[in-house]
Amino acid sequence: MASELDWIFGWVEKGGGPNGECWAWQRSRFPKGYGQQRISGRTYRAHHIAFAAGCGLTKTQLDLLKLQFGNGNDDLQIGHHCDNLCCCNPEHLILWTGRENIADRETKGRTASGEQVSLRGNRNGSRTKPERIPRGDQHYSRTQPERLARGERHGMYKGPDQMTSRVFELRAAGWLLREIAADVGLSRPMVGYILNGKARRPAPQPLETPS
Numbered sequence: 124m125a126s127e128l129d130w131i132f133g134w135v136e137k138g139g140g141p142n143g144e145c146w147a148w149q150r151s152r153f154p155k156g157y158g159q160q161r162i163s164g165r166t167y168r169a170h171h172i173a174f175a176a177g178c179g180l181t182k183t184q185l186d187l188l189k190l191q192f193g194n195g196n197d198d199l200q201i202g203h204h205c206d207n208l209c210c211c212n213p214e215h216l217i218l219w220t221g222r223e224n225i226a227d228r229e230t231k232g233r234t235a236s237g238e239q240v241s242l243r244g245n246r247n248g249s250r251t252k253p254e255r256i257p258r259g260d261q262h263y264s265r266t267q268p269e270r271l272a273r274g275e276r277h278g279m280y281k282g283p284d285q286m287t288s289r290v291f292e293l294r295a296a297g298w299l300l301r302e303i304a305a306d307v308g309l310s311r312p313m314v315g316y317i318l319n320g321k322a323r324r325p326a327p328q329p330l331e332t333p334s
C-alpha cells in the first residue's frame with residue numbers, strides 16, 4: 124500500500140541485522156539507537172514513520188498515532204521483532220501495548236536462561252549484542268559532532284578572553300558591576316563570577332621568546 128511517507132525507505136540500507144533482512148536507518152540516531160528524523164520541525168523515531176508508511180498511513184494519521192507515544196505513556200509502542208532498534212523494515216515492526224512488550228522481553232530472557240526474567244548483567248543487550256550500541260566512531264558525538272553543544276553554544280561557556288579582560292579593566296577603573304555588565308553584554312552575576320575567578324580569567328600573556 125503506497126503511503127505519502129514512503130520516502131522514509133530512501134534512507135535505509137536493506138540487508139544486515141540478525142537475519143540479514145533488517146533495513147538499517149542511515150541518518151541520525153537517538154543515543155539509545157533508534158533512528159531519528161524530523162518532519163516539519165518535529166522529531167520522530169524513524170521506525171515510527173516506517174511503521175506508518177508500511178501501513179499506508181498518512182502523515183496526519185501518523186501524528187494521531189504518535190500522540191499515544193512518549194509522555195510517559197507506555198500503553199502503546201512500536202517495537203522491533205528483530206531487536207534491531209535502528210531497523211525500519213515494516214515486517215520487523217509491531218504495534219503492541221507496553222504490557223505485551225514487557226512480556227515479550229521476559230519470554231526472551233526466560234528462553235535464553237531457563238528462568239531468568241530480567242535482562243541484567245551478562246544477559247543485558249549491551250553485553251550480548253554490544254555491536255548494537257553505537258560507540259566510538261559510530262557514536263553520534265563522532266558521526267554528528269555538530270549535535271554536541273561545544274564552545275559558545277555550551278552552557279558552561281565562559282566568554283572570550285577579550286571580554287573578561289575588559290571586565291577586569293572596567294572594574295579597576297571603578298565601574299559598578301551592573302555598568303560593566305551592560306557594557307560587555309553579560310549578566311551582572313556573570314560579571315561577578317568572572318571577577319571572583321569562578322569563570323575564566325584572561326589568558327596569561329605569552330612569554331617573550333628571546334630571538
Ligand SMILES: [Zn+2]
Nearest residue numbers: 145205210215
Ligand atoms: Zn529488523
